[in-house]
Amino acid sequence: MTTTRSRLVPRTVVAAGVLPATIAVAGAVLIRGWRDELPASVATHWGLNGTPDDFAGPVAVALFVGGFGVVAAAVGAVLAVLAHRDGLLGRSVAAVTAGTTAFVTVLTTSLVADQRGLADAGEAGIGPVPIVGSLAAAVIVAAVAGWMVPPGSERPASGLPADAPRLQVESDERVVWTRSVATGSYGVVVLVAGVGVTVVSSLLARQWWLLGLAAALAVLAVLMYSVTVTVDRHGLTVRGRFGWPRLRTPIEQVDHAAVAEVHPIRHFGGYGYRIAAFGPLRGASGFILRGGQGLVVDRADGRRSVVVVDDAETAAGLLNGLVQQRL
Amino acid sequence: MLIRLDPGSTEPLFAQLAAAIRGAVARGEISAGERLPGARDLADSLSVNVHTVLRGYQQLRDEGVVELRRGRGAVVTARGAGGLAALRQAVADVTGQARRLGLTVHELTDMIRMEYR
Structure with missing residues (x-):
């Protein structure tokens, strides 16, 4: 290190x-x-x-x-x-x-x-x-x-904090937590406006290649419109509606999980796959499809994954329980 | 939706799975029209056989909580999310309690009949 x-x-x-x-x-x-x-x-x-x-x-x-x-x-x-x-x-x-x-x-x-x-x-x-x-x-x-530039690795792995949510997982128990989350209405407005502005500029400027860009933006927006978040013995998986994009944080790399309030515009500058530039989650990256409670996973290598999803408390508790079970 | 299966229980795994999903629908964690996880993905997460998951989904279909569509998987029905899953769960709870008290199915249905009047 x-x-x-x-x-x-x-x-x-x-x-x-x-x-x-x-x-x-x-x-x-x-x-x-x-x-x-x-x-x-x-x-x-x-x-x-x-x-x-x-x-x-x-x-x-x-x-x-x-x-x-x-x-x-x-x-x-x-x-x-x-x-x-x-x-x-x-x-x-x-x-x-x-x-x-x-x-x-x-x-x-x-x-x-x-x-x-x-x-x-x-x-x-x-x-x-x-x-x-x-x-x-x-x-x-x-x-x-x-x-x-390797992803910053100076946040030391701190282990499970005393106040972290935790679900006890028995050794022979089979567990999974899964929940889907769709883009919030503000997010949809931002995405539609982005695609619309690109199409209108393309038509006004007769720059037809911009239509390709608009199409690419629209495809990305559809792919990321809703994601499914899964916590299981493999770790944390976030999957798009059509199987892509797919991000996995393996359980071996999870240090601990917590819950935090996420402000999409203020801290992440918008919606979609984002990296926080401001606020308490600075440096964290992940799917911000709407505001509210998010699951925050601190990895052993110092990186932080975040995803806004309902009932993040249970997801964090299960991840912590699975990490403890491995010890 | 949290699913916990106990392989040591006398209740078969597919029934435990169906009960967990039914409970999640009853609590509103999954809404009408939403898809359940693919059977293969769920089987992998839980390290159970894919047929165990499919059997659990079939039971939920027989209960009217989900529809099974070719190519679309298991989709939560409007009736299921609109209270049927909650009722099914209540019936399962009542049946369990009746069994513990040693009531026969006739005695239980008589009680329900009386309540209906």
Whole structure:
């Protein structure tokens, strides 16, 4: 555990700071290196009809790419180090910082690269390839950054607190607790609004690829509309209505379970699969389909899983009983 | 819904399972139209044979608490959630008490008949 601790901060700095800064500086150097092949001012923004409507000098573009990346990396590194003890939070900050920087850098660099050899940047076109390519690059870089930051592991396993709910489980007894939970009405409003806004923007802007994004959002919303929570000899399992997504916390990894009041917007910033950025559950991750009592599972590795479900008290008691039975 | 099965009990496992689910429906923990867990998943959780679970579900169907539909599994009926499960549970409690007191089925039904007047 001590080795993980000492390596955690440097790894976080590399993932959230050094990695995005390097990508941004590399993009800036490339763009500056092409300045002799580029028009005096390059297109930097396109209107809805696909013709460029804003221009800048190549050196200014290079400075923007490098400057954006360096500032984002500095802010990201500080935030990620501050959050690196809070479960998945440090990992998420690193992934978002590195991914966003990669998206901006790759998009700008590839749009500028396409303008090499043009006499007039007014002829510069824009196609789906740079956008899709930079999204793909962003996802890959975000995954690498996230992989580099291990989930925070500094909350020591504390064992079962005296006041924790607990159900006695006999050695030969067969037990299971299961309950399904559906997205609350506020959550449905938020999800429908999200899909609706994407569809309307797509139609207004005639950006048809946005319809694909709306469809993907709708599919995710349907898959996560309701989940089934099961506590049994295997541990805690949360399963979507159609079997996916499926998250399992094995019983060997459960330190103890408790019940907590969950505020979706205030602490988790919305509904669905979420990581808490604020509040007492900071760093905990799991399914927040509505507000209310949630089952909170502290894992032996310091991570925290949370799921809002009715009768979480019984679920927590049974998990604690099953953990005690194994001892 | 909490299901606890005691393999040492004289009551068969499938009947214990049906009683636990009936109780959960009676208490409103599962509502009308809601699906029970898949028989295979539940059998795995409880480390019992899948036929034990199916037999428990069949008993609940015979009681009118659930419907068994091909491909959809066991779904709680409106009648079951609307009081039938609670009544079934009350009848099971009454029968158990009558047995403990050594009453015959005739004596018990006579008592119920009198109550109905």
